Each structure stands twice: as C-alpha cells, then as structure tokens.
Amino acid sequence: MSKHVVVIGGGVAGLETAGRLSKEGISVSLLEKEENTGGHLSDWYKLFPDRRDSGEVKKYLDDLSKSENVLLMTGSTVAEFRKNNNHFHIITSKGKEIKADAVVVATGFDLFSSSRKEEYGYGIYDNVITSADLERMFRNGKITMANGAVPKRIGMVHCVGSRDEKVGNLYCSKLCCVTAVKQAIEIREHIKDSKVFCFYMDMRMGGAHYEELYREAQEKWGVSFIRGKVSEASESINHFIVVKVEDTLAGRPLRMEVDLLVLMAGMEMSKGGKSIAELGGLKTGENRFFEVADHHFGSNISNVAGVFYAGACTAPMNITETISHARAAVSEVTEYLKASGN
Amino acid sequence: MKKEGKKAIWSEYQKEIADDKFFYVRSCIRQNFFPGSEVAFLRIMRDVLGKDVYEHPCHTTCSGIGYHSDVVPVDTAMTVVARQFALMTEAGYKNYVPSCITSFGLYTEIMETWQHFPEVKERIRLHLKNATGREFEVPSNLAHASDVIYKFRKEIAAKAKYKLINKNTGEPLKVVDHIGCHYAKMFPSKGVGGAEYPYVLAGMVEEWGGEVVDYPERRHCCGFGFRQYLVQANRGYSVACSKEKFESMKPYKPDMIITNCPGCPMFLDRWQYVINEMEGKRYGQNGEGIPVFTYEEVAGLVLGFDPWDLGLQMHQTDCEPVLDKMGIEYSPEDKYKTDKNKIVHEVRTLVNA
C-alpha cells in the first residue's frame, strides 16, 4: 500500500522534501499558501556566499519537485489537522480532504516586520527600507531613493528584530550579517562612487567563506563597519536619514546623515507555522520556532509522532542548511513509515 | 514623510480616559513656572466644558521630585501617593487627574507595581493606616491633564475663537510638540500614541488648525532632568540639551512650541534667554525666540482667554509674535498690571534684554 505524506509549505524546504520523498516512491501532496512555490527564494537577488543567482536554486528545486508523485496545491492552507490512530486527516482551506500517513511541516520563516521597531521609522520616513526591499530593488536593477535619485551614502542597521528583548526576539537570526555584507558589496557594484556603512553589534560571519566576503567588502569595496547599535533614525529637513549611534570602539556618540537606511530584518516563526502549531498541538520553543525533539540527533522530529519538521521553521537557517535539514527530514519520514508499516 | 505610518502606530496605542467627575491634583512647581496654566485648566474644564473637577484642599505633592532625586525612598513615595488616593476616595471620586507629567509617571509606576505585586500594596496600606489612619482605593482611571484636554479637543475646537493659523498668510502655524519624558517613555501603552510618536499634543495642534513639525532631535530630553539642572555643576548639560533641540528644529522655522510637562516649557523658554546671553544666538525667525506654551495656555488662547490672564507675560521668550500671527487682541500696556493696575516687577525678556 503506497504511503502518502503531506508537506505543508512550498518553500525551499518543502520543495526539497517533496522532491526527495517522491524519489523514494512516496506520493506527496504539497500545500503552499501562495500562488507559486519557492517561498522567499523568489524575493532574493543573488545568494551568499558565492553570489550565484537565486534563480539557479529555484530551477533545481522546481526540477526536483516536478514529478507525478507530487500533487501541488497552491493557494491553500491547512484549515483542519486531525490525527487518529497514526493517520492524519487534513482539510485544506479550499475544502479538499487529504488522508496521510505522515506530515512534514516546512512552513519556514517570516521576516520581522520592521515597522515594529518604531524608532527606526520604517513606513514613516521615505528613505528607510528593509533588506528585502533592497533585494527587490536589485532584482529590478534600480537602487533609488524615494525621490528617484541615486543614493550615494547608504547605512545598514544590523540586528533589527533580533537579539532585541524589546521586540521579544532574544535569539540571533544568524544570516543578517552576511546578507548585509553581500548587499553592501552589491550596492558598491551597482553604484559607482557610493559609500556603505554597516552599524553592527557583533559581526557574526560564521559560515563557509563568510569571513572572506567580509574582508572583500573592506578591502575591495571600502565598506566601513561601525560598532554600535543604532538607537534611532529620523529624517532631516532635506529628507536625509539622520542616524544616531554610539561608536563604541571610539567610545563616543556619533551622528551621521545617510541617503538610504537599510534595516537588516531578522527571521521569526512564520504566521502559517504558528497556526499549524495550534491545529496540530505542536510544541514551540521560547523563541516561538518549533521545538525539536533533540538538538543533536532529532532536529526533524516533533512532539507528535508522524509529524516532522524541515527547514527554517525550527530555527534561522541559510539555504544550504535548509536543504540538508529537508533531506534529513525525508530519511526520518521513510524510516518512520517503514517502522509504522501501516 | 508618510503620515499613514504614524497613524498605524497611533491606532495601536489607544488609551481609556474618563469623561467627567475628575479629582484634580496640582503640580508643585508649575504655579511658579507658568502660573496661569493650572487656573486655565480649571477654567476650561469647569466654565467652558462644564465638567465636575474637584480639588481637595489637603492634597500634597506626589513626592516625585524627591523620589527622582534619590532623596525620598520608594515606600515613602508610595505612602504619600496612597494618601492622595485616600483623599480622592473620601471625596467620592474615581478619576484621578494629575497636572504634572512626572507625577503622572510616578502614579503609573506605582499603580503598575501594585498591580504586579499586591503584597507591596498591602504593606503600603498598613503604612498609611499607622501614619494617618486613612483608607484608600486605587483610582479606576488615571489620566494626565493633557489627556483630558486631548479628549475634549474637538469640543474646545467647536468653541474656539481663534485658530492656530497664521492670520495674514492663512498657513497653519508650524508647531513643535515636546512631550514630557515621564509621560510615555516608561510605559508606552499609558501614553496616547505610544512613546515614539506620542499623539496627545499633536492631536490638539492638528485639531486646532496647526501643523506638527517632526525634526531629528524631537526625542531628545529638554534638559529638565532633576539632577541636571538642580546641581549648578551639571546645569551646563541642561542648557546643552535644549540647545541640541533648538539647533535641530531651527531649519524647520517653527512658530511655537507646545509642551505638557512642568519642566519642559520652563527650560525651553528660559534657556533661549541664557543661550542668547551666552552665545548671542536666537532660534526664531527675524531675530526673535521661539515662544513656548503649555497645552493649557494654547487651549486658552484658542478659546480667546486674555493672554495676560493666562500668565503669558511671565514667559522669558516673548509670546507676542504668536499672538500677532493668530490675530489675538491684547493690550501691551497692561502687560504687567495687576487687576488693581499696580505695575509688578518687569521680567527681562529675550527681546528687550
């Protein structure tokens, strides 16, 4: 009796899981709330660390998940989620009922909504944008200020919505630093004599080749790094953004006007993930991501037998880690299905 | 500047303000900083709006000035506050309205503490019993006097004789709103519009025809921190803070400043005089200063009260420019006449210094 698995979430993790499961001969119904799959991937321009085009990874995932075993249901979320004697009944928002032997939750993350950090004035001051807005600008090939002019001096604020008790996120989102450095280099490439300032608390460049990217940003592109958490941003009379920060290594407060301020928004548990947690009775941790059974050898296993996690719904992850985590989820699912034998 | 951004934040911070039967508590220092303000508040509430505002003769300071200067321990402050609440309960009122922003901050802090630590409240109940034999009830609604005026800003606008509009240009007056730090910075949810973009004064200004100015240093403290201006050695910090704000708002050419705290109008007004003395700098247009008002004074002007009844002659930065712009008639000669038209000591102001 061929097994059927429901994968909730059609992002990087979802596509990878669905594709790999179909290769194991398991039929999959892949639920995606948006009209098209790929999740955040389709918002990105070039990916760190080697700055390859995000389209390449998208194409790999599409090819992987395009198989008759995978029934893709876009524009649908989970309305009901019931488990009885290790079968799962899921009713989608479009009313379709699915019976499955296992469920893989791949709901991923949402970017922190920067307007919650009121003192940075996102949504109020014209030239305060987020890193996602900047990626969109890169995709359309035009980096401009609100009035259409080309910015010459760009500030990047790290840790917006991460490592910040005031917004309830104590954890570090791990990827904003490397994203900031990547975007700084891209800005310098797009705009000839631009000058980029990164305001950081700690430069967390832990991944492979991240440090080299950091050094290249300094050496080749003259990006300046000022250690200090920006306290507030406000708009001057000529619509520049006034940044107030303490240059902690010089030990003095610093004031600077920039043409454009980019907020490096952190990662949070996605809204979809939260609703699945309620529906499925899945435990979430203090940082509101799904609580995994074991941090070392059980990072795909949930507190409900038969429900598995894949990707950034458990913790901030880059694309490499997401794909590896998804592959681990597939091996957990196949092992579980073999063991349960139903 | 996108206005919707601010409106979205304002909508998140709505505050419940009582609409009548207020137990009004005065500030220790506002009478001698701006004597006309508290009287104007009572006159507006009682005569103009016909509200019941009761002022208990035995109410005292909230001891906040001592508490923030590390002179009064917190238990003492709480007992004094408990006694104030006892007076309110005895007078049969439930809506507590302090006139001073620092008091409002202290009352909020104490009520929050009691809410989270009921055992402290019981301990204070015992203190009060031993000290005065009184019993007290926590007020059902705490609102600052400016919240109340904010709540009735529409009614005031309806009865307004003048608008915050420049008579000869028809342009709305450019108004800088400066909110006392103790109003919302400690408890953002307790301020109308939150801590970042408080709406309590902006609401009044927009209602009365003015236009609010958003300048970079609007969050900066005015310099009234007790330990800054009390100790002469630190007074340099106090005037430096005001100067930061003036330098930052100057390009916007504001017509006036509206405030809701005892200290801010005092220092934003006095330090303009001192800066002019020390550095010969004036921040208003054509050689004048920027007049500084409390919200009661602005409400009074809008309602057509006589400027000298509002005590505007006590300002060290002359208010005449705003009066002329709003087209308010006033008689310069009896600026310093008492009701028995005896000349009191003339204040050395910025212009005629």
Place this chain on the structure above:
Amino acid sequence: MQFDPFIIPFNIGLNFILLYVVARSVIWFRELSRPDKLRLQRGFFGSAFAMSLKEIFMESLIHRKILKTNLRLGYMHMSLAFGWFLLILFGTIEADVFGAKHLNAPYKAIFFRFFNPEHGRSGFEAVYGFLMDLILAFVLSGLLLAVLKRFYSRIVGMKKTTQLKITDRIALTALWLIFPSRLLAESFTCGAYGTGSFLTGSLGSFLASFLPAKEMAYPFWWLYSLSLGTFFILLPITRYMHIPTELFLIFMRNAGIRTGDREGTYSEVEVHSCSSCGICIDTCQLNHSVGITTIQSAYLMKGIRNNEDITDIAENCLMCGRCDQVCPVGIELYPIRMMQRRKESAEYHYKNIYKGYLRSRVPVAAAKEAEPLSYNYLPVNEPKTTDVIYFAGCMTHLTPTIKNSMIKILDASGLEYLFLDENGGACCGRPMMLAGQDREARELINYNSQMIWKSGAKTLVTSCPICYKVFKESYHLDAEILHHTQFIRQLIDNNRVSLKFLRKKVVYHSPCDLGRGSGVYDEPREVLNYISRLEDTRYMDSNSQCCGGSLGNMRLSSEQRRKIAIDAAEILTESKPDILATACPLCKKTFSAVTDTKVSDISEIVAEALTSPVNSKNTLAKALSEKQLIGA
C-alpha cells in the same frame, strides 16, 4: 703637417671632456672636508697610490669583480674598457714609432691609418698591424655582446637591465658606432692601398673588390670622429660618467675616505661612479620574490643624479645590504639610501645646474625650532648596579621562547645580571632611525643609554641584531656589547655552561643586521657547531638572504613579505634540516610562519643543550656552579 677637417669633432670632444674631468675633480676636491683632503693627499704619496693603480687596472679595466660574479657580463665590460685602453695605448706607440715625430697630437694616433695609408706592408710594421687588428677584434666582440644584452639580456645571464634615459640612448649609440666606424674606415683605406692586417686587410680588399674603397673611406673617418666627439660631449650627463669618476673614487677610497651619514663629495663621487650595470637589480630579493624592479640601488643613484623625487625608491627597500656586497664599483649603497631617508633633516642637498653638467650644493632651511620631546612619558627609574645587562628588545618580547631560553642560560652561567627591559623597556631606536627620523631615535638612544650608564654594566647582551647594530654604532657605551650568540660563545670558552651535543641536523640563517650589518658571522656558527651538526646552505654569511620581515621596509604588504620569506625558507631548508636556526626574533617569527621545519633561535637550542642544573634564583645557581667548577 698632417691635418684633415674630419678630426675637428674628435678634438673638440676630447678637449672638452679632459677639461671637464679636470674641472670637476678640482671642484670635488675643494668641497672635500679638511680631514678628507689630508687623507687624499697622504693617499697620493703613500702605499695607497700603488694599491689604487692596481685596483684601477684590475677593476676599471679588467672588471675582475664582474667577471667573478658573471663571466659573460664581465667579458663584455672588460673587452670594451680594457680593449679601448689597449687601442689608445698601442695606437700612441704606433704613432710615435712609425709616425714622423715622436710626440704627436692624440688625433694622429687615433687616425694613424688615415695619415699613413701605405704603412704596414712588411716586417715589423705588419706584425704591429696584426696586433692592432687583434685588439680591435677583441673590442668588437665585447661590443657585439653589449648590443645583444640591450635587446636580450638573457644572453649575459641578466634577468633585467636598467631602462635608459634619452641622453643615455644617444650616448650609447655614439659609443656603439665608434669601433665599427673605425673598422670600416681602416678597412676601406687598407682596401684602397692594399695594406692592413688579417682583419682590416682582408675586409678592406673584399670591400675594394666591388666598392670604390678610396672614396668610401673618407665618410667613415668622419663618422668615426663624430661618434667619438658626441660620446665625449654627452659623457658627463650620462651613466658613462662613471668611467672617469670611478678613477677618482678608487683613489679616495684607498686614501681611507668613507661615505659617513651626510651628503658630501664622497657620496657625490659614488653616485656618479654608478654605471647602472644592473647587478644590484639581479641580486635583489624584491626583484626575485615580489617582482619589484624599480627601487634597486641603480635607480636610486640615477634618481639622485637627476634630482628626481625618489622617496618611493628610497623607502621601499629591505635595507638588507646584499647589493652592497655585489656592487662591482664598491659603492656604499646602504648609507646613501639612508641619506635619502633623512632628507628632511639634512643641512644641504645637491641640485643640478647647466642641464646636469654641474651640481651645486643648496643649504636647506634650518631645522624647525627644537621640537618638544616625544618620549618624556618614559619612566626614569634607578636600575640596580650590575656587571651584565640583558636587553631583550621589543621583538624578543613577541618570541618569549627566546627570552626564557636566555634567562635559563644566564641563570645557568651563574653571572649576576639585570634583565633591563623585563617588563617591556623602550625601543632601541633603530627602527625609528631606519625611517629616517633621527631626532626621535636620538631621544630613545639617550633614554636607554642613561639606564645602562647608571647600572654601571660592563657587558650588554641583547638578543636582537637590530638592537645590537644600533648599540654598536650609535650608542656611546663603555660596556662591551655582545649579541647573545657572542655571549654564549664566551660562556663556553670560560666553561661557565656545559652543553651536551644534540644529534640534530641544523642550518643557520645569518640575520642581515648581525652578519652583513655588524660583521658577526663566526660566533653563531661556532656555537651551533659546538652543539649540533651544522650544515651549509646555498647562500651563507655575507650573501645570506633576507627573511623579508625587515623593519627597514615600511612599504611591503604582508603578502609580499610572505613571498620573500617563502622563497628564502625554501632555499634554507633544501637539505631538509631538523632545525632552521637563526639569531634574530624577527627572522624567527617571519620564517616560522612560512615553513614546516622547526625554526628556533640559537639561544633556544643552547638552552635545550644545557646540562648543568638550572634554577631561577641567581644566588642559588651561583653557589651550585661554583661548586661544579671546583668539582669539574
């Protein structure tokens, strides 16, 4: 009266250059300082005169030093210089013996064939003619090599030759035309008259067979005279000025005059004696390892001669002194480069006038009023009196194994000692000096000297060759200054320490400032020989390579330094030694980053080889070693 108009350019050129050289020498002599004038006069009449003549013959003509380093290049220079000298010499004899009168004007000797076409048919004349042709052939062979070198320097085993200025180029072409035009001129004349020896005769008759030799000869005689004339006229403003100047230099050097540290006549003579031969470029590690070929001494000299802005050239150099060793003209390159680094504080410097034909001395504005002291923050404290002072030096603090080994050795020696800069003293001043800032360096030198005087020490031991060199040269201490390898050598001699033999294959890198800089080559090798199997390496002692970490160079990037270090280490560890030993903390730190071979300072190896019991308290060690001495 033998005369022909074509000799006029030659005469003008010759008289001009003779007059110029005499005038120049007089000016230079007058600008000499008094002591140097006396030395020069004494040099002319003493044994130095003979030595100078011998050196002029061996170096200016034979170019013995170049022959030793690079045979083909040496032959080229020898054939041109020595060949031309012989040509002039025998030409004059020829004119005297066979010509009408004995004492002839120089042109008669040079153009002898023109005036005596019939000469050389038989007997002794033919033999002499054969000799003249042989010398001419000898010169032409050298000329051929020179032409090829210019276009393909590999021929002479040179990786790169110096670029030339316009005037250099014209003078060079003139030089190259001299001998071919003589050959053709003589051959045509001989061809026309059927005279000439194996070269001129055979070429002449060949040419005469199909060309009107008689008419053709005359223009070549003109060409011969013209090229000689141009060459002489342009000589003073080209690098060929080195030909006359070097003679003056040899006499001055043998008279005992040295460069010192101020620009003066001797440095001027040296600068003009440089022939831009390019040997210093070839030996420079910046050239081999990093590919920098614009800063070497040849360009420094050219830059000084033409008053170019040479701060970049002066400052981008390892100051390792290797080019000093190989300069065939024996110029003291190191002091001259230091003078350029001290440009600001010089009292006067030289400026070209008359398009470079002459140089005048221009006084520099007096130095600014006394600058406030830079290092008055250094604590002045009373060191305890002692016989032996150990001064580790800044770099040794970054290599604590050396410091600890030295403490072990000093304790083992039982000598009373004071570790002067135990918790980080002031810098010895040499790095500041290398940067050309003498005033600040002097301040540091005074500060350290005070401490050393106050301690009354008789011996000053230091681990860093950089400190050692400045202690030796710029400090005025009455204490005996020893590098720790010399000190260990002494300990072994008066057997204050007993060392066991370590069965380790060791190679020794001689630090620039210790070896070339201060002449200390033997003690380090003797100590190593005493305790281990010391092996030879490709570059040793005076031409050992630089590790690349030199403080003398401020401009190299860390990447460039690594390349130099990697290349040097590779050569040093060719024989796969167990230990690469050195005697400088900076060399040790530089090499240990680029090689897997164990890099240790000699003090570390000695410390390892120590057999006598070691304890930190001096007094206890003293008692023990006394007992041991009696017992031994």
Place this chain on the structure above:
Amino acid sequence: MQGQLFLKLQNILKHQGTDMEKFGFTISKGRQIDYDSNDRRIAEYILAKEPSFSLCIECGCCSATCTAANFTKFSLREFNILIKRGELELVSQNIKKCMLCGKCTLVCPRGVNTRNVITLAKQAFQKTESYAV
C-alpha cells in the same frame, strides 16, 4: 573672601567676565562625533598610500602589544578609528609617542601595515599646519 565676592558681583553687574563668572556654568560641549562636518582628507591620504588600512577590524591586538602603550595612554586601535572618523585632535597630540618598533605590524591578524599608517599619519599632520605635530 569679602573682596573676591565683591569682585564677582561687580563683574556680574558690568556684564563682563566669562559665562562661568556670570552664570556659574557654561554650555557643555557635546562629545558627539558629527561625521558629516568632519574633515577626513587625512584618512583618504593614508588609505590611498596604504590600502591595507581599510582591513582594520579594530580588534585591538596592536594596542595590546604596543611598547609605548605599556607606559602611557596610547591606543593605535582607537587612533585608527578616530582618523577614519575625522576626529584628529587627540591623535595629533599623541601620535609622536609611537617608537615605530613594529610589534603591531607583526601581530596584526588582518595584515594591516600599521607602521606605515602611523608614518603616513605623521606626514599628513605635518602637512596640515592646523595639526602640526
């Protein structure tokens, strides 16, 4: 004491004397680095001649090993930052304390040629008379 008090009062009345005498306090000078109004030509001069200056991650390894810092307040890390920000007062007064011993260059994890940075800074200060060392 009387005389002095009288003098003080006299000054106040005659409106002379410094602010301190008239008011008993002066306006405190802010410590804020105003990046936009600072003059960073010296930083640009150094960066042009020593590109490795841009690699500094302000880790402080140089100041830790510094020979001069052992005796006096002298932090190369802080000076690098102040130069980049255009705050030259403190740097120009202290820069000549450096002995150019080269330990900082030896330990720098990013390979910044610190010795050349110091020398170029000194040259730059000499050139701009306002900060002549």
